[in-house]
Amino acid sequence: MSAPIAIPPLPGSSSLKQVSDDELGNFAELIYRRTGIHVSPQKKMLLSNRLRRRLRETGIEDFSAYYQHLKRLKDTDPEWDAFLQEITTHETYLFRDESQWNWFRTEYLAGRAAESASSEGKRTLRIWSAACSTGDEPYTAACCIAAALQNSAQWNIRILGTDIGVGALAQAEAGIFGERAMRLVPEEYRRRFFVKAQNAQLWQARPMLTAMLRFRQHNLMSPLREKPFDIVFLKNVLIYFDGASKRTVVNNVRAMIRPGGLLVAGAAEGITEMVKDMKRLQPWLYRK
Ligand SMILES: C[S@@+](CC[C@H](N)C(=O)[O-])C[C@H]1O[C@@H](n2cnc3c(N)ncnc32)[C@H](O)[C@@H]1O
The missing domain is CATH 1.10.155.10 (Chemotaxis receptor methyltransferase CheR, N-terminal domain)
Structure with missing residues (x-):
């Protein structure tokens, strides 16, 4: 041998x-x-x-x-x-944490829509999805907005998605999602806001969504240079941080919320002690 x-x-x-x-x-x-x-x-x-x-x-x-x-x-x-x-871990999907999106649609956006119906002039809605990974969270916000604010011409809507991962952001820019990411998207929203790519289990976001969105690389450990937002989503990211770095991120994020604006956090983010100056409306929702 x-x-x-x-x-x-x-x-x-x-x-x-x-x-x-x-x-x-x-x-x-x-x-x-x-x-x-x-x-x-x-x-x-x-x-x-x-x-x-x-x-x-x-x-x-x-x-x-x-x-x-x-x-x-x-x-x-x-x-x-x-x-x-x-x-980094990029796990995400559209309509993750459904109860939060139910609140966003039926309470927050319904309230903003009613408010705009009773007033003249253009309204502004500014949202930041901090650590948005492949964009599923900001696209979900865009779906809810497109459905709730029918008279969108009266609105100036800006949704910013940021992440440290450039590969994730490139996917977010493309606005293409597989079946797994789309599994919780209601049938009606799929039809209205996405086009199914032929011969593939892929969905492309329509321009009515992409027009509201922009993406850029940003490290949450640094301050963001933008105008303040009405709502910031900060979900499923601080679970990977220790106390000191969480505090840095929370301070950076808090500075970007306008007075009266809202922070939507992940249920397990563990930031309650760090946002004591904000009003806790839900275990995951704070008002500045
Ligand atoms: C698990 S994903 C969460 C995505 C989305 N927020 C959600 O809840 O579905 C966590 C994201 O945090 C990003 N991330 C981790 N550290 C970061 C940092 N220092 N600055 C910005 N993004 C960061 C990762 O690149 C990753 O895409």
């Missing part, structure tokens, strides 16, 4: 190895400083899997070499974007 042939490893084929404790600590520190996200030691396997994809893409041999490479790069280098896109 002939001896087995030794096949040299491919670049990045430390593939099945996991990051060591030291490497985990180094990456965790880098990620925390850049995003506010806390990577716990229990996330070793997840982090290793996600980093391996960057090793494959860049052809860099191992985790430590990739760490050194990142540290040498300027903050604006595209590899940083690719790294951040890879290590």
